[in-house]
Amino acid sequence: MDRRKFLKQSSLASSLFFVPSFVRAFEEVAANKLGYKRLVIIQLSGGNDGLNTVVPFRNDLYYKERPTIGLAQNDIIKLNDEVGLNASLAPLKRLYDKGYVSIINNVGYPNPIRSHFRSMDIWQTASDSNQYSQSGWIGRYLDTYGKDPHSAIEIDDSLSLAMKGERMNAIATKDPKIMYNLSKGPYLKNINKHLKDKHLSEHNLGYLYKSMIAAESSAKYIYETSKTVTSKKEYPKNKFGKQMKTTAQLINSHVQTKVYYTSLGGFDTHVNQKATQKRLLNMYAESVEAFVEDLKANNTFKDTLILTFSEFGRRVKQNASVGTDHGTANNVFIIGENLKSQGLYNNMASLSDLDDNGDLKFEIDFRTIYATVLDKWLEVDDKKVLNKSFSQLNFI
Numbered sequence: 001m002d003r004r005k006f007l008k009q010s011s012l013a014s015s016l017f018f019v020p021s022f023v024r025a026f027e028e029v030a031a032n033k034l035g036y037k038r039l040v041i042i043q044l045s046g047g048n049d050g051l052n053t054v055v056p057f058r059n060d061l062y063y064k065e066r067p068t069i070g071l072a073q074n075d076i077i078k079l080n081d082e083v084g085l086n087a088s089l090a091p092l093k094r095l096y097d098k099g100y101v102s103i104i105n106n107v108g109y110p111n112p113i114r115s116h117f118r119s120m121d122i123w124q125t126a127s128d129s130n131q132y133s134q135s136g137w138i139g140r141y142l143d144t145y146g147k148d149p150h151s152a153i154e155i156d157d158s159l160s161l162a163m164k165g166e167r168m169n170a171i172a173t174k175d176p177k178i179m180y181n182l183s184k185g186p187y188l189k190n191i192n193k194h195l196k197d198k199h200l201s202e203h204n205l206g207y208l209y210k211s212m213i214a215a216e217s218s219a220k221y222i223y224e225t226s227k228t229v230t231s232k233k234e235y236p237k238n239k240f241g242k243q244m245k246t247t248a249q250l251i252n253s254h255v256q257t258k259v260y261y262t263s264l265g266g267f268d269t270h271v272n273q274k275a276t277q278k279r280l281l282n283m284y285a286e287s288v289e290a291f292v293e294d295l296k297a298n299n300t301f302k303d304t305l306i307l308t309f310s311e312f313g314r315r316v317k318q319n320a321s322v323g324t325d326h327g328t329a330n331n332v333f334i335i336g337e338n339l340k341s342q343g344l345y346n347n348m349a350s351l352s353d354l355d356d357n358g359d360l361k362f363e364i365d366f367r368t369i370y371a372t373v374l375d376k377w378l379e380v381d382d383k384k385v386l387n388k389s390f391s392q393l394n395f396i
Contacts, residue, residue, distance in 0.1 A: 046267030108362030139165030
């Protein structure tokens with residue numbers, strides 16, 4: 001097995017340290033190699049119901065297809081005379097009113113797949129629905145433009161496919177201090193004593209261990225840099241709130257990281273959807289508002305763009321369990337300080353012109369959003385990262 005495949009498949013490589021197959025000390029890289037703009041990705045796992053998130057409350061077909069789970073007027077915050085937000089998103093509406101939010105509707109891809117795992121893979125790899133890729137779109141960005149293990153960080157214990165490249169992977173950690181302490185532990189120190197052993201230097205394990213040892217410098221850098229900043233902003237006391245607080249701490253301490261990846265799960269609402277989605281959307285909105293306010297207080301929001309997506313939407317028609325089943329097109333939220341297109345980027349999908357399965361027809365390929373972010377925000381060649389050319393949108 002070659003080194004690249006070994007590194008991808010090793011269980012050790014799936015733990016704390018996700019490092020490139022060539023590791024350069026971060027100290028040798030000038031900060032301006034990647035610039036200052038940062039991208040924060042938020043994944044709503046499980047397939048968030050877009051129709052009960054951005055609600056066409058004036059459309060009679062919405063209530064006809066959703067007699068029980070359709071949101072009443074007092075459960076909606078109006079954006080205009082036709083469309084409103086789920087009332088649980090009140091904190092997001094405050095950001096919307098400040099011009100910080102662009103809502104892109106009807107986002108999907110051709111020949112959609114309703115499997116959670118497969119659809120998430122498609123979103124994370126930016127591949128066609130009939131293609132299978134072992135590298136993610138952020139991973140390929142790192143392959144070409146990343147210089148260090150910490151060029152991208154996922155705030156979790158394991159790494160998503162989106163963050164895995166062919167030659168370079170991001171780092172996954174929930175806590176920089178824990179990562180640093182582990183890097184200083186006796187296990188890695190003992191490995192370090194044997195790195196010159198011939199049988200290790202010629203073996204895949206030796207290669208992996210060397211990569212792990214090399215990542216120690218990044219672990220130290222992230223910890224030593226981020227510990228100088230302590231957030232004074234109060235965040236919701238839940239797992240997602242903690243992820244966003246950690247992300248803000250890293251950004252506000254000016255760690256040289258271009259992409260942060262976070263996630264909030266639980267959106268697979270087949271049964272009794274309204275209460276579950278209400279709780280999750282409120283958790284999302286409160287945490288994002290706290291995050292934006294934290295960044296603004298530290299003058300870093302102007303250099304940060306937030307992208308929120310889910311692997312698919314839900315069926316238009318509610319099911320017999322007062323929930324919804326897997327669907328297709330969905331909405332994407334773009335949050336930033338200097339958006340060119342504020343508010344509703346495009347119209348809602350037609351509820352009278354559905355596909356053969358009774359699902360919304362997608363209008364915007366999600367990869368056009370990626371291409372826009374890569375080209376206009378991260379200022380790199382989107383075609384190199386996405387492996388093909390996509391048209392771009394005009395939200396940034």
